[in-house]
Amino acid sequence: MQVRDVVIPEHVAIIMDGNGRWARKRMMPRTYGHAQGSRIVEQICKDAYNMGIKYLTVYAFSTENWRRPKSEVDELMKLLRSYLANSIKDSSKNNMKVRVIGDISILPDDMQSSIYELEKASEKNTGLQFTVAINYGSRDEIVRAARAAARDAAEGRISYDDINEELFSQYLDTRDIPEPDLLIRTSGEKRLSNFLMWQTAYTELYFTDVLWPDFNKDELAKAVQYYSSRTRKFGTV
Ligand code: FPP
Secondary structure, three states, X not given: OEEOOEEOOOEEEXXXXXXXXXXXXXXXXXXXXXXXXXXXXXXXXXXXXXHOOOEEEEEEEEOOHHHOOHHHHHXXXXXXXXXXXXXXXXXXXXXXXXEEEOOHHHOOHHHHHHHHHHHHHHXXXXXXXXXXXXXXXXXXXXXXXXXXXXXXXXXOOOOHHXXXXXXXXXXXXXXXXXXXXXXXXXXXXXXXOOOOOOOOOOOEEEEOOOOHHHOOHHHHHHHHHHHHHHHHHHOOO
16 A cells, blocks of 8 residues: 555564563663553554554564563563453454454463453454464464364365465464564564564564654654665565
8 A cells, every 4th residue: 555655564563672671761660661561552553553554463472471570471461451351442442353363272261251252342343453462472373383284184174285385374373364564673672583483474674772662653654664665675575
C-alpha cells in the first residue's frame, strides 16, 4: 500500500526491548519499565492501524524469559493477564482481531481461557490484526510444527513427500498471517532472539536505540520511512 509516496508495510513485527534499562535510568525496579512498556501497546496498535499497517505482531514473553527472576516473571504474567482481560472490551471498541502465538499449553488455566475468549470474541473484527507472542520461541515453534507434520505423515493424513516450505509453514503458529515486511527492535540490540526466525527470511530489519517505553508514533513513522526507502531502492525481493 502506498500513501503520499511512502510504502506502508502490511505486517510489522516488534521486539519490545529496553524496559529494564528505561526503569533503571529512573532508579525504578525493572517491573516499572514492563508496566510502562505494556501501557503503550494499545496506542501503538492505534497508530499502526491509522498509518495503514494491517498486521502487528509483538514479542511479549519468550520461551527464554522464564529464566528471569521469579518476581519479574510474575509481574510480566500479571501484566499479560490484565492485558488479555481488558482486550476483550478494547478489541471490540477498536475493531481489532487479536491472536496469540506460542505454546500456551503451559500457561495457567485462567490465562488460557482468557486467550481463547479473546480470540473468539475478536475473530470477526476487520481492523488491525494484532498478534501477541507469549511463551514463544522460533525454535520451539519449528519443533512443534515438525512434530505435527511427522504425526500427520505417520498417520497417513499427508505423504512425507508433500512436505515442502509451503506445507510446512501451515504447521507454524503464524499459518494464517502473512510474513512480516518489517521487523523493529528497540533499545539498540541487533539480534532476532528466537523471534519469527522462519517468517523473517525476507523481512527488512530496523534497529533503533529508543527504549520500548519511549517508542511512539513518530518512532514508528521513522521505521516505516526506512522500510519505504529500502523497498523503493531494492524492490520487494
Ligand atoms: C524486554 O525488555 C521486554 C520484555 C521481556 C517484555 C515485553 C513485555 C511488555 C512490553 C509488556 C507486556 C506486553 C503486552 C502485549 C501487554 P528487557 O526487560 O529485556 O529490557 P532490558 O534489555 O533493558 O533489560
